[in-house]
Amino acid sequence: MRLLLIEDDLALQQNLYKHLIDANYLVDVASDGQTGLFQGQEYPYDAAIIDIGLPIIDGISVIKALRENDISFPILVLTARDSWQDKVSGLDAGADDYLTKPFQTEELFARLNALIRRSAGQASPLITNGELTLNTKSLQVEVNNQAIKLSSSEYKLLEYMMLHLDEVTSKAKLTEHIYDQDFDLDSNVIEVFIRRLRKKLDPTGEYGFIETLRGHGYKLKRLDVK
Known part of the structure; x- marks a missing residue:
């Protein structure tokens, strides 16, 4: 999953950044609202973590601008302010949840994972597709x-596909969600990882989890539990 911080x-x-990377996220960072807004408008993210008290453009304005541009990824607000008015302002601007500083990283991970799951229509941390969980x-x-x-990259690829069951996703889009901005989008690395996933998940071809749609990309088929 690719995050904007x-x-x-x-x-x-x-x-x-360190904790998120250690937790298998891909993370882009910005230190002010102007840079963060540009990144949020230009790159595909699965979620964003946005502080309210940002220089140049404040966090509330960043969130409003993203939502006005129909950018719908989940947003978790960080605030050092305790007043309920600030929390309401963040939610009214288009944020999905908030954390008040100081906070435990475990709580941030729990809230972030829940936001990403819910945005993909998944309520539970355990995602099931046929015999695959x-x-x-x-x-x-x-x-x-x-x-x-x-491997870490194989997991990231599978997690993204599990959260987007039955969606056809191009190699370029998959690459954007599991590698940083400087990675060569024309690389055949996605083909390599798809081949590895098939071999590890379904070595006999019994389940046929992953479909290739030539010229379009790949999809993880939605399957019933046997």
């Missing part, structure tokens, strides 16, 4: 109750 407190920004909290993957060991 807009936070002007550099110590907090770097601390959150993925736990967005523990990062564990199982097929027919057997644990499957995946």
Whole structure:
């Protein structure tokens, strides 16, 4: 999952960045509202974490501008203010949830994961598709109750596809959601990871989880539990 983090407190920004990267997220950062707004309008994100007290353009204005431009990814607001008016202002501007500083990173992860799941129509951390299950909290993957060991990039790719079941997604879009902005979008790395996922998840071809639609991309088929 690709996140946008807009936070002007550099110590907090770097601390959150490290924890998010360690938790298997891809993270772009901005230290002011103007830069963050540009990034939010230009790049595809699965969610954003936005501080209210930002320089140049405040966080509330950033959120309003994103929503006015029909950008709908979930937004988690960070605020050092305790008043209920500030929390209401953030939610009214278009944010989906908020955290008041100081906070525990475990709570941030829980709220962030819930926002991303809900935006994809998933209420539970355990996502099931036929005999395939993925736990967005523990990062564990199982097929027919057997644990499957995946690399970090393989997991990111599968998680994105599990949250977008039956959606045809191009190689370029998949790359944007699991690699940073400087990665070569023409690379065949997605083909390699798709091949690895098929081999690990469905070595005999029994389930046919992943479909290739030539010229369009890939999709993870929605399957019933047997």
